[in-house]
Amino acid sequence: xxxxxxxxxxxxxxxxxxxxxxxxxxxxxxxxxxxxxxxxxxxxxxxxxxxxxxxxxxxxxxxxxxxxxxxxxxxxxxxxxxxxxxxxxxxxxxxxxxxxxxxxxxxxxxxxxxxxxxxxxxxxxxxxxxxxxxxxxxxxxxxxxxxxxxxxxxxxxxxxxxxxxxxxxxxxxxxxxxxxxxxxxxxxxxxxxxxxxxxxxxxxxxxxxxxxxxxxxxxxxxxxxxxxxxxxxxxxxxxxxxxxxxxxxxxxxxxxxxxxxxxxxxxxxxxxxxxxxxxxxxxxxxxxxxxxxxxxxxxxxxxxxxxxxxxxxxx
Amino acid sequence: xxxxxxxxxxxxxxxxxxxxxxxxxxxxxxxxxxxxxxxxxxxxxxxxxxxxxxxxxxxxxxxxxxxxxxxxxxxxxxxxxxxxxxxxxxxxxxxxxxxxxxxxxxxxxxxxxxxxxxxxxxxxxxxxxxxxxxxxxxxxxxxxxxxxxxxxxxxxxxxxxxxxxxxxxxxxxxxxxxxxxxxxxxxxxxxxxxxxxxxxxxxxxxxxxxxxxxxxxxxxxxxxxxxxxxxxxxxxxxxxxxxxxxxxxxxxxxxxxxxxxxxxxxxxxxxxxxxxxxxxxxxxxxxxxxxxxxxxxxxxxxxxxxxxxxxxxxxxxxxxxxxxxxxxxxxxxxxxxx
Amino acid sequence: xxxxxxxxxxxxxxxxxxxxxxxxxxxxxxxxxxxxxxxxxxxxxxxxxxxxxxxxxxxxxxxxxxxxxxxxxxxxxxxxxxxxxxxxxxxxxxxxxxxxxxxxxxxxxxxxxxxxxxxxxxxxxxxxxxxxxxxxxxxxxxxxxxxxxxxxxxxxxxxxxxxxxxxxxxxxxxxxxxxxxxxxxxxxxxxxxxxxxxxxxxxxxxxxxxxxxxxxxxxxxxxxxxxxxxxxxxxxxxxxxxxxxxxxxxxxxxxxxxxxxxxxxxxxxxxxxxxxxxxxxxxxxxxxxxxxxxxxxxxxxxxxxxxxxxxxxxxxxxxxxxxxxxx
Numbered sequence: 001x002x003x004x005x006x007x008x009x010x011x012x013x014x015x016x017x018x019x020x021x022x023x024x025x026x027x028x029x030x031x032x033x034x035x036x037x038x039x040x041x042x043x044x045x046x047x048x049x050x051x052x053x054x055x056x057x058x059x060x061x062x063x064x065x066x067x068x069x070x071x072x073x074x075x076x077x078x079x080x081x082x083x084x085x086x087x088x089x090x091x092x093x094x095x096x097x098x099x100x101x102x103x104x105x106x107x108x109x110x111x112x113x114x115x116x117x118x119x120x121x122x123x124x125x126x127x128x129x130x131x132x133x134x135x136x137x138x139x140x141x142x143x144x145x146x147x148x149x150x151x152x153x154x155x156x157x158x159x160x161x162x163x164x165x166x167x168x169x170x171x172x173x174x175x176x177x178x179x180x181x182x183x184x185x186x187x188x189x190x191x192x193x194x195x196x197x198x199x200x201x202x203x204x205x206x207x208x209x210x211x212x213x214x215x216x217x218x219x220x221x222x223x224x225x226x227x228x229x230x231x232x233x234x235x236x237x238x239x240x241x242x243x244x245x246x247x248x249x250x251x252x253x254x255x256x257x258x259x260x261x262x263x264x265x266x267x268x269x270x271x272x273x274x275x276x277x278x279x280x281x282x283x284x285x286x287x288x289x290x291x292x293x294x295x296x297x298x299x300x301x302x303x304x305x306x307x308x309x310x311x312x313x314x315x
Numbered sequence: 316x317x318x319x320x321x322x323x324x325x326x327x328x329x330x331x332x333x334x335x336x337x338x339x340x341x342x343x344x345x346x347x348x349x350x351x352x353x354x355x356x357x358x359x360x361x362x363x364x365x366x367x368x369x370x371x372x373x374x375x376x377x378x379x380x381x382x383x384x385x386x387x388x389x390x391x392x393x394x395x396x397x398x399x400x401x402x403x404x405x406x407x408x409x410x411x412x413x414x415x416x417x418x419x420x421x422x423x424x425x426x427x428x429x430x431x432x433x434x435x436x437x438x439x440x441x442x443x444x445x446x447x448x449x450x451x452x453x454x455x456x457x458x459x460x461x462x463x464x465x466x467x468x469x470x471x472x473x474x475x476x477x478x479x480x481x482x483x484x485x486x487x488x489x490x491x492x493x494x495x496x497x498x499x500x501x502x503x504x505x506x507x508x509x510x511x512x513x514x515x516x517x518x519x520x521x522x523x524x525x526x527x528x529x530x531x532x533x534x535x536x537x538x539x540x541x542x543x544x545x546x547x548x549x550x551x552x553x554x555x556x557x558x559x560x561x562x563x564x565x566x567x568x569x570x571x572x573x574x575x576x577x578x579x580x581x582x583x584x585x586x587x588x589x590x591x592x593x594x595x596x597x598x599x600x601x602x603x604x605x606x607x608x609x610x611x612x613x614x615x616x617x618x619x620x621x622x623x624x625x626x627x628x629x630x631x632x633x634x635x636x637x638x639x640x641x642x643x644x645x646x647x648x649x650x651x652x653x
Numbered sequence: 654x655x656x657x658x659x660x661x662x663x664x665x666x667x668x669x670x671x672x673x674x675x676x677x678x679x680x681x682x683x684x685x686x687x688x689x690x691x692x693x694x695x696x697x698x699x700x701x702x703x704x705x706x707x708x709x710x711x712x713x714x715x716x717x718x719x720x721x722x723x724x725x726x727x728x729x730x731x732x733x734x735x736x737x738x739x740x741x742x743x744x745x746x747x748x749x750x751x752x753x754x755x756x757x758x759x760x761x762x763x764x765x766x767x768x769x770x771x772x773x774x775x776x777x778x779x780x781x782x783x784x785x786x787x788x789x790x791x792x793x794x795x796x797x798x799x800x801x802x803x804x805x806x807x808x809x810x811x812x813x814x815x816x817x818x819x820x821x822x823x824x825x826x827x828x829x830x831x832x833x834x835x836x837x838x839x840x841x842x843x844x845x846x847x848x849x850x851x852x853x854x855x856x857x858x859x860x861x862x863x864x865x866x867x868x869x870x871x872x873x874x875x876x877x878x879x880x881x882x883x884x885x886x887x888x889x890x891x892x893x894x895x896x897x898x899x900x901x902x903x904x905x906x907x908x909x910x911x912x913x914x915x916x917x918x919x920x921x922x923x924x925x926x927x928x929x930x931x932x933x934x935x936x937x938x939x940x941x942x943x944x945x946x947x948x949x950x951x952x953x954x955x956x957x958x959x960x961x962x963x964x965x966x967x968x969x970x971x972x973x974x975x976x977x978x979x980x
Contacts, residue, residue: 010613015605031808032764211763213720214828215778215779502706503706503870573845587846591846592813
């Protein structure tokens with residue numbers, strides 16, 4: 001037991017307690033996003049993902065200009081050159097070697113990454129716009145509206161993705177926008193379902209009821225009360241939608257439905273490389289590794305965001 | 316009477332990423348054989364953390380037992396191995412929870428949940444255990460127990476579930492039963508049924524009960540002794556009569572005076588306790604109640620008062636008990652009745 | 654004053670007149686008769702308590718009154734206007750005059766909004782003021798409920814339960830209502846905080862001439878705050894009287910049992926008093942018992958109870974009850 005201090009009668013005088021202190025809040029005020037960032041920052045995996053992704057992003061912008069030629073220029077005298085470590089560092093020769101038409105793989109890969117990312121990002125954005133709009137409307141209004149929208153979604157679910165995409169790409173010439181649209185067209189369904197489920201849960205929350213008793217209209221209720229509270233799950237959905245779109249785009253190009261050479265995307269480059277796989281594996285390996293790193297980073301970031309945004313962890 | 320359980324200076328903290336929350340900060344009490352004590356306090360006062368530490372139910376991390384001991388049957392429960400604890404849990408110390416829906420396993424028949432413990436701890440055969448299960452369900456007042464043991468928890472109503480929960484907890488005849496807010500989730504009429512049942516069972520089985528609750532009405536009904544907790548500390552403890560009729564701590568006064576009573580006219584003004592409990596993330600240096608206390612003195616803000624004995628059973632941790640302190644009368648509404 | 658005059662006088666005072674209100678929910682193929690014909694009146698300036706156990710329909714009554722639910726049958730007259738027929742500007746006006754305080758202080762405030770915007774919600778919806786004026790108005794409201802301007806920019810999760818409940822009250826007050834439905838406003842709060850909120854509500858009532866419908870399951874608190882109390886059981890009102898009358902001489906067997914089951918924080922009283930312990934549980938509102946809905950648990954049940962629904966009538970002056978014992 002610790003030594004008690006000397007007690008004097010003076011200490012037994014009434015204390016002055018600041019009345020306002022009774023309602024004061026001890027913890028400093030931390031905004032929602034600041035708090036999320038703080039939690040995200042402490043997640044090692046997510047930070048690794050963020051760093052890797054940033055490096056790739058930077059390279060997609062500066063990479064193409066660091067190469068020897070532009071992404072379509074062919075030089076048949078240097079077909080299928082293999083990369084060397086020394087070249088990769090110094091840039092004296094083709095950093096990633098060349099493909100079987102003698103094109104600079106370094107330039108092509110980074111240009112292709114940029115194209116793939118653009119398609120994926122656009123697809124993800126479109127997907128979220130469709131998904132969230134339909135999901136919120138369906139969940140918020142319920143009843144007949146919900147019933148009809150849900151039946152439509154069920155029917156759409158029944159149509160194989162690939163058929164929709166193939167038909168779409170046969171009608172429209174494959175380019176960045178049509179491919180993104182085709183991807184979004186088939187992938188908004190799960191987003192709509194998640195959003196609807198969340199809205200169903202939120203709309204019976206008392207703060208939504210409170211807004212309604214104050215006379216809040218539908219639009220206000222949806223934009224002020226529902227949307228801000230589903231932002232977290234939407235962000236997480238985007239983080240997982242992007243890598244799957246990248247993958248899907250690569251797959252489409254690989255089966256010949258994507259961009260056409262000499263355009264480049266990661267899928268196109270992988271397709272080219274696959275033909276020489278047994279002799280010049282680097283032509284396949286390099287773009288594949290980059291796609292792998294991107295998938296990994298997006299998933300790590302997505303996981304990190306999910307943990308950081310999860311309201312259950314909040315106190 | 317011999318002591319079944321003794322808690323000495325128990326300290327429990329939670330490590331969170333924003334720092335350490337000192338949930339229990341030196342709690343001591345003991346429990347006699349066959350007696351019911353109530354631990355009373357508001358949410359966040361550490362009463363549930365204390366009880367779950369006795370059972371070692373808190374996951375570690377984030378929880379850490381920072382000090383103190385829990386003596387049971389000659390062992391310090393804060394130190395025994397998990398394996399040993401498994402033998403004690405359910406068999407010697409059992410627990411019932413606030414929400415019977417989440418504390419019963421929804422995928423197991425109620426009968427199996429009773430026999431599970433019996434077969435594990437008492438090495439009973441399946442048929443013997445089943446007989447005992449039927450007997451237990453009958454004892455807690457569940458009609459047609461032979462049929463009921465083959466049903467799942469969702470087929471029971473709220474009150475029935477709590478009865479089943481009690482049957483499971485008492486099946487192995489534990490020495491100590493910890494009841495964590497056992498009636499809070501129930502309606503008044505069902506609550507009355509369960510309180511009655513617990514009183515009856517105690518006469519019958521002689522288990523010692525630790526009742527964790529915030530409801531002084533329930534306390535007045537079944538407890539022998541009361542421990543009042545605030546912000547992770549015991550501020551006052553004594554027999555039921557001492558706490559209700561001669562409360563010494565301003566927090567206890569506050570609790571008693573802030574509650575309207577059904578048997579009184581509504582003219583009497585309620586005296587709320589202003590403010591809210593301190594954040595145990597940063598516990599105050601002195602008495603945790605000082606900031607909300609009408610009688611706070613300078614010393615209260617500086618140092619935590621030691622527990623003072625008022626009688627052999629009554630202890631209070633308040634500077635007002637000191638010789639140098641001014642004499643303060645408790646508010647009329649706090650000192651039981653008229 | 655003769656009887657005729659008393660009657661007209663009473664009529665003038667009525668702010669809310671509920672006539673045979675019913676609310677049934679369709680759950681799958683079944684019909685849940687959550688509220689099945691309740692009739693009562695609320696006088697201007699009083700507090701009417703509504704008590705009952707979970708599932709008795711008391712919250713559904715509150716939500717139907719304020720149009721969160723549409724009524725299946727019956728009428729709700731607020732200031733002599735049929736609430737469920739209001740449209741357009743009248744409806745908007747209604748949303749200002751009738752407000753609600755909710756139960757769960759953790760769910761009733763939008764976690765993504767600052768206190769300033771939460772409280773100003775009604776001000777914004779009804780376009781009552783903007784900019785600096787709006788801000789000052791919110792500060793004033795915060796001070797009314799015992800908080801201050803330092804809380805303006807904070808988010809709900811930073812507050813304790815009691816503080817959040819005060820914010821909820823400030824939000825309701827922002828539109829200057831006459832009538833507030835308080836749906837279990839204190840049941841999620843700690844004992845010491847409950848009294849704070851109840852005293853605040855009482856003070857606001859005297860200062861602003863508010864009328865309350867106070868819905869709760871805590872009978873002691875309801876008795877304390879209410880002028881009159883209605884007791885509900887399984888979708889019906891079983892008794893309604895002045896709070897002291899109801900507690901001193903309950904007529905309905907359910908009210909009696911309910912009152913005797915409430916624990917009293919006094920060991921001597923607890924030891925001596927007789928309790929009526931009801932057997933069994935509340936039946937399901939999907940398939941309620943015929944006749945009187947309480948008959949399955951009633952200690953004083955008679956033959957007639959299973960055949961005829963007891964009539965809701967005024968047995969004594971201001972004392973309503975629905976029970977065959979009094980017919």
